[in-house]
Amino acid sequence: MGSAKGGPPMSILARDHTAGSPPLHPGTAGRVRSVLASSGPTIGTSVTIAVALWFSLAPSLLPRTSSTQGLVSGLVVVLALAVRAGIARMRAPRPARVSGETEVRYLAASVAAASVVIAGTGAHHWQNALREAMGQAQIGPRYWLDVFVTASIVAALLVFSARAVRTILRSRQGRRIAVTIGTACLATWFAAGSALLSPAPGAPDPTSLSPLPSAAGLAGSKDSLVGWDTLGREGQRFVSLASAGSAVRTYVGLESAPDVPERAALAVRELERAGGFDRAHLVLAVPTGSGWVDAHAVEGFEARWGSDVAIVAQQYSDAPSWMTFLTDRDAAAESARTLTSAVRAHVDGMPASHRPEVHVYGQSLGASGAAAAFPDAEPGSCDTVLSGPPAGMSLPGGTVLANSSDPVVWWQPSLLWSPPDLSHARVDAPVPPWLPVITFAQTTVDLLTSLDAAPGHGHRYGQDQAQCTP
Missing domain, CATH: 3.40.50 (Rossmann fold)
Structure with a gap:
């Protein structure tokens, strides 16, 4: 049905908002803006990751290898994010986003990244001070590249493993498999673990470092009272x-x-x-x-x-x-x-x-x-x-x-x-x-x-x- 002044039908107007473009559902534009606004980490995520990295980079007593530091950093970040997610589930629903939130998010992420760089610089000087006192070689930029790669891999593996376990446990069959695996691990430990820690009485030690000592003053020699x-x-x-x-x-x-x-x-x-x-x-x-x-x-x-x-x-x-x-x-x-x-x-x-x-x-x-x-x-x-x-x-x-x-x-x-x-x-x-x-x-x-x-x-x-x- 046309308009009162003979214009095109309303259905045509609804389709002809942009030449060559498909029509937008009334709620589509809002969803697109929501996706754009959610790009980038939330302020809480940025703060959580930064605090976790500060924690992992705090001064240690002994020099750390890059693999150890990467393992610690990746583990602490994932644990911190898991705690934050758990707290978020217990809170009331998040209020609607406000205008300008995207810019604030990116600003928070930038400040968090800068603070991590500062913490890393302090950790770099501390690690080299320990190494100097203990006569070890100094670390350089390659050390921190290895830390970043190791931490990323550790974090990714932990997140993937957690999601896989959660998916498995959601099904009844998955729970049965998990119980079976856990029982098998415990049985293996009790059956073999104690044997590894306590060799059988009287059994020769398979890791003997030398033949029977010849000096008479040593235990275990041919004249010794101790076998x-x-x-x-x-x-x-x-x-x-x-x-x-x-x-x-x-x-x-x-x-x-x-x-x-x-x-x-x-x-x-x-x-x-x-x-x-x-x-x-x-x-x-x-x-x-x-x-x-x-x-x-x-x-x-x-x-x-x-x-x-x-x-x-x-x-x-x-x-x-x-x-x-x-x-x-x-x-x-x-x-x-x-x-x-x-x-x-x-x-x-x-x-x-x-x-x-x-x-x-x-x-x-x-x-x-x-x-x-x-x-x-x-x-x-x-x-x-x-x-x-x-x-x-x-x-x-x-x-x-x-x-x-x-x-x-x-x-x-x-x-x-x-x-x-x-x-x-x-x-x-x-x-x-x-x-x-x-x-x-x-x-x-x-x-x-x-x-x-x-x-x-x-x-x-x-x-x-x-x-x-x-």
């Missing part, structure tokens, strides 16, 4: 260390005797057989949770006292130190106290003029055992030598050696809300400022690489562990 195959990997490693003199090294493994008292009694008999009580100095080395005794400490004690020292160690666990610390942290103290009591009882029965001077040494978790075994040591003496003691540990007398860059010396739950006690630590590298929560998270990451530093930094200690005041 070579019962020493375990760390015990074999300990007795196989090179020596410039006639070393006396006694090691009693978990499989050498059935329980702690019998292991201590065996250690005393083995020391007596090897002539350990005839030396002027007797060092009781409390291993870490895995049974490891630091080779630098052994070298240091033998360099300090030469052929006048014997070293004995008694294993109390073969799990990683962190696992032993969480599940059975009293094992080190019990083992150290039992061995110390047995050794002291034997020494007390010797003529006063022939008694060796007894010292107790421990590093990391072993330090807590050493402190419990010899709580009455004089400050600064060589009665006890504690290297890298865990944070929060009550320190008795003796010699305490702790690096300010050692995350083991920093890490404890209270680090979330209070600064660490570094009064007993020597400053070996720039010390980062304490920041609530952030320092705890950064120190947790540093724990994973604490043994990668050179001796004298991180959780690595050198021969100076033996340089205590006699």
Whole structure:
């Protein structure tokens, strides 16, 4: 039907708004404007990503490889965005956009990007300062390119994995598959994981580092009361260390005797057989949770006292130190106290003029055992030598050696809300400022690489562990 003045029909006007263009639905233009307005990240997203990157780039105790820094940055960004998404779901619906919001979004994104560049510049200088203090090569622009690539890949993989899991769990069949996989993983861990951590009793260690030792003063030799195959990997490693003199090294493994008292009694008999009580100095080395005794400490004690020292160690666990610390942290103290009591009882029965001077040494978790075994040591003496003691540990007398860059010396739950006690630590590298929560998270990451530093930094200690005041 035409218009009153004979003009074209309204249907033609509706189609002829632009020559050669399809007609627009009345709501289409609004949707197009909405899409244009939503281009670019929201202000909240820009702020979230910037804060997450600041968090991940905060000063660390130890130098970071580009892959480690990229992994941390990517993980923190995804976690921050996930938290923001969760909060957004609990809030009221977002109000309608206002005029000029697109420009504000891009401005916020630009400011966020600039702030990340500033944070990255600070992180660059901090990483190079750590490297200079620890004798490592400096980083350059390539480092940050690798960080960006790694962080992007990590973030993309995490987002993809999360969406895939969510899609799977939405279906009943997917939930059944997830339960089946989870059950299979748990069953595999309980069936094989414990076997990996605790080798079968009496089974030869497949990672033996050397043939049977020939020196009579070493545990596991043909004359030894302790079988070579019962020493375990760390015990074999300990007795196989090179020596410039006639070393006396006694090691009693978990499989050498059935329980702690019998292991201590065996250690005393083995020391007596090897002539350990005839030396002027007797060092009781409390291993870490895995049974490891630091080779630098052994070298240091033998360099300090030469052929006048014997070293004995008694294993109390073969799990990683962190696992032993969480599940059975009293094992080190019990083992150290039992061995110390047995050794002291034997020494007390010797003529006063022939008694060796007894010292107790421990590093990391072993330090807590050493402190419990010899709580009455004089400050600064060589009665006890504690290297890298865990944070929060009550320190008795003796010699305490702790690096300010050692995350083991920093890490404890209270680090979330209070600064660490570094009064007993020597400053070996720039010390980062304490920041609530952030320092705890950064120190947790540093724990994973604490043994990668050179001796004298991180959780690595050198021969100076033996340089205590006699």
